[in-house]
Amino acid sequence: MQCTGMYQLCDRKSQRSYIFQICRCSCEITSGNETKIRAKTNEANQNIKKIEESLKSFDNSVESVIKAITDEGSMIKCMVDKAVAQMITLVKEQSKKEKDKLMNMLSSAKSVLVAGQALDRKRNELDKTRQDESLVQKINNLKEEISKLTIKSLPEFPNISFKRKSVAEDDIRQLIGTYNISNGAPVLEKEEQRHERSYICSNCGCGKSYSVINTHKSAISQTLSLCDNEMISCSTVISRFMKGIYVNNPPKPKYTFTWDVSIVLRFLKTFWPLEELSLKNLTLKLVALLALSTAQRVQTLNCLKLSLLTDFGDYVVFTIDELTKTSKPARWLKEVLKLLGINTGIFSAHSYRGASTSCAFSSGVSLKDILTTANWTNANTFYKFYNRDLQCSFSNEVLSTMD
Known part of the structure; x- marks a missing residue:
């Protein structure tokens, strides 16, 4: 009997311990669930707040961008209107001068006509006069008056015309700044x-x-x-x-067209004779011709030294002995373009490389020679990033037939 009672007592203690463990485990899981739920709801509330703030900030940014685009468009429109008004004023002033010249010529021609008509009336009167010695004198006097009446030869008359400039939509877009919208994407990973x-x-x-x-x-x-x-x-x-x-965002070429090399060459041809050029103009001519004839980068031109020049008679070779870096040649090359009216906001000094190689290719120079001169190993580099058509060359050729 005693053994049986102790067994029952131990069994009861074991049951109570098991129940206690179940309760403790349940409390721990419940507490953990509550902590995780609160953490996730807090994080969700914070995310909602950040998203709402981001939406408000994004709306304000969109309004600012729209206002900036509108303001820039208005500024460009004012500049165009001002340029048009100035051109019209200049046309009126110059045309008035030419018109005044024509009016003076017209007045002079009318004066000659009146004088001629008066002399013709005198002639008619003398024809009715009796023949005597005084008549001969009067006829001689009339002859002298006629000889004094001179009619000036007509000069080349002035003319005015307007040559329209071909402007495409891309040209207008290049006048306006660009905008960029970053794409929002969901976060797939935690920070850690x-x-x-x-x-x-x-x-x-x-x-x-x-x-x-x-x-x-x-x-x-x-x-x-x-x-x-x-x-x-x-x-x-x-x-x-x-x-x-x-x-x-694949790699894209910087230019969709290039400028005409022949324009630059004709301009540089006016820098003559060399002995009378200023140091600045001589420098501009030399750097521009080097850039066009070698198709090298601006950094390479900066490294050319007379001490490393080898003269082979028909040609010379420069040895580059240092790391390349951009320097003064870029400023000089852009100044030549600016003197010709080429938009240096679009075309940098590096555009010489594309313009010269494009000109050489269109003139029949072999692709192999172009790649060798420009130090390109892949023809795709030339075709994709450097070979460009001249700006509006086709349109200019067509419209030039109207002149």
């Missing part, structure tokens, strides 16, 4: 899971080109390649991300 990818993602959609982001990725890869078990350069996620950047 992103590691080095956070920097590249922060630049996605900010207008940066594929090559810029790829350069940044390479720099980060060299620095953080050992910060994780997976190498950045071998990451599938990073590779897919970079492919998406390339598809959304």
Whole structure:
């Protein structure tokens, strides 16, 4: 009997301990669920607040961009109206001068006509006069008056015409600034899971080109390649991300057309004789001709030194012994374009490289010679980024037949 009672007592204690463990586990799970629910609801409330603030900020930014575009359009319109008004005023002033000249010639012609008519009446009267010695004298006097009456030869009459300038929609768009909207994308990873990818993602959609982001990725890869078990350069996620950047924002050529090299060459031809040129004009001519004839980058022209020049009689060779960098030649090359009225806001000094090679290609120079001269290894580089048609060349040729 005693053994049986102790067994029942132990069994009751075991049941109470089991129930206690169940209650404690239930409380812990309930508490954990409550903590997680509150954390998620708080995070959801914070996200809602941030989204609402972002919507308000985005609306304000959109209104600011629209206002900036409108203001710039109004400013351009005012500038166009002002230029038109000035041109009309100039036309009126110059045409008035020419018209005054014509009026003076008309008045002089009328005076000659009146005088001639008066002499003709005298002649008629003398024809009715009796023949005597006085008549002969009067006829001689009339002859002298007729000889004094001179009629000036007519000059070339003035003429005025207007040559329309072909303006395309792209030309108008280039006068107005550009806008950029960054694409909003859902966050797929937590901050602690992103590691080095956070920097590249922060630049996605900010207008940066594929090559810029790829350069940044390479720099980060060299620095953080050992910060994780997976190498950045071998990451599938990073590779897919970079492919998406390339598809959304592929490399684009800077120019859709180029300027006419012959215009620059005709302008440089006026810089003559060389002995009478100023140092500045001589420098502009030399740098422009070097840029056109060699199709080299501006950085390369800056490294040319007379001490490293080798003269072979028919040609000379420069040896480059230092790292290239942009310097004065860029400013000189742009100044030549500016003197010709070429828009340096569109065309930089680097445009000489595309203009000269495009001109050479259209003139029949072989692609191999062009690639060799410009130091290109891939013909696609020339075709995609440098080979361009002349600005409005077709339209100008057609409209020139109307002159």
